[in-house]
Amino acid sequence: MDLADEGDGGGWVIGPDSQRRxxxxxxxxxLLRAPSPDDPADPLVLLQHRAKWTASGDTWALPGGAIDSGETPAEAAARETxxxxxxxxxxxxxxxxxxxxxxxxxPRPRTRIGSLLHDGSLPDGMSRSRSIEWTYTTVFADLPEPLDTVANHESVExxxxxxSEVAGFDLMPAFAAVWPSLRMRPVSCVVDVANVLGSRSNGWWRDRAGYTSALLGDLAAAVPCALAPDSTSDAGGSWLARTTVVVEGAAKKAESPASLVRVDASGEGDDTIVDVASAELASAGPGNVLVVTSDRGLRDRLPAGISVLGSGGFLSRLGLK
Incomplete structure (x- = not known):
């Protein structure tokens, strides 16, 4: 293979304490999850049993590897997987x-440009730090369903x-140390459909039922799924195990997939959302219920122990914006 076609990220770096990365x-x-066919609250995680010749071989970890220059962590993790x-x-x-x-x-690595190595120096006497911070990035991702896998030479299995069973495996030490902080909390999600629909400027007001049908179809295709935390959080995020959609008014003529739990409001939609969320809270417990709405008045009416996520942010994090 031509050097230009090879990744340039492979290689060991050595820190001040002589540890290699x-x-x-x-x-x-x-960190790839997929819904479990018999327990929506306990998703499946893809683990790799590493070949003995690899670093920390004969242990279980996540598929992944070196990032090439010009490549994002997400791109590298998906490519390696x-x-x-x-x-x-x-x-x-x-x-x-x-x-x-x-x-x-x-030490700052040298990058390959064609067949030449470039040390990253700057012209005209400008200075550049000769050292960098090495990082390992865990990328949160999911699939609509678990897919068949094909192992290469780096994997035993x-x-x-x-x-819930990952911790019982003989994990790579570095992975074992962080796994507790990467676990996701299964949550019951209650969606204020009218508010989420209103956050889209796609002309929904011309056909409320039709656009609601499209929105519910998009939601059904996206969940169950992971809602990863922000990069500064110590928590592992949320797994949307159950999604209830509350529909009101003209939107009640909309069609909805069977994978969603649908509740049609008999009166005010906000009243129904409060009732549904309160029932979910009584069943699932504090911290395990998420209401999706940007309605401040509705937020103020929700019982303590329920989390809230704005409609626009919810759609963005599900890739539906």
């Missing part, structure tokens, strides 16, 4: 990412494992 430009792994597990890059729905390991004082 793989990936000249850092590394990334894909295709190479190591055969999961198509286009099937992966990336939800977010978090740096889960750092090492400072790493690939296996879809229930999230």
């Amino acid at each position: 793989w990936g000249l430009f850092g590394a990334a792994g894909l 295709f190479e190591e597990a055969g999961i198509p890059v286009g099937a992966v729905r990336v939800r977010g990412e978090r740096v889960t390991s750092r090492m400072s004082g790493v 690939l296996r879809w494992v229930r999230e």
